[in-house]
Amino acid sequence: MRKTKLDELPQLVNVLKGEMSLVGPRPNLFNQHELIKERDSLGVYDVRPGITGLGQVQNIDMSTPQLLAETDKKMIDNLTLKSYFKYILMTVTGSGSGDAIR
Numbered sequence: 742m743r744k745t746k747l748d749e750l751p752q753l754v755n756v757l758k759g760e761m762s763l764v765g766p767r768p769n770l771f772n773q774h775e776l777i778k779e780r781d782s783l784g785v786y787d788v789r790p791g792i793t794g795l796g797q798v799q800n801i802d803m804s805t806p807q808l809l810a811e812t813d814k815k816m817i818d819n820l821t822l823k824s825y826f827k828y829i830l831m832t833v834t835g836s837g838s839g840d841a842i843r
């Protein structure tokens with residue numbers, strides 16, 4: 742199920758409900774205190790969370806909280822309609838180095 746990304750389907754429901762976006766910072770777990778602190782200080786929580794984003798296509802995971810928060814902020818500050826769809830396409834086609842469907 743994970744390999745085919747079927748476990749992401751519930752998140753699509755959240756997108757349809759307007760609680761998430763297709764592109765945005767991936768939601769963190771409640772116990773990832775360092776990531777929460779880093780994201781909070783950079784204003785990452787001011788935008789809707791997403792299913793994929795710059796951190797995912799660049800294979801930056803939650804084990805490097807400062808780098809992930811900085812990457813999330815960079816994505817937010819530079820997000821255009823073109824890059825929004827680019828991140829989706831990179832995720833679906835596996836063109837990025839991260840969370841791609843294989």
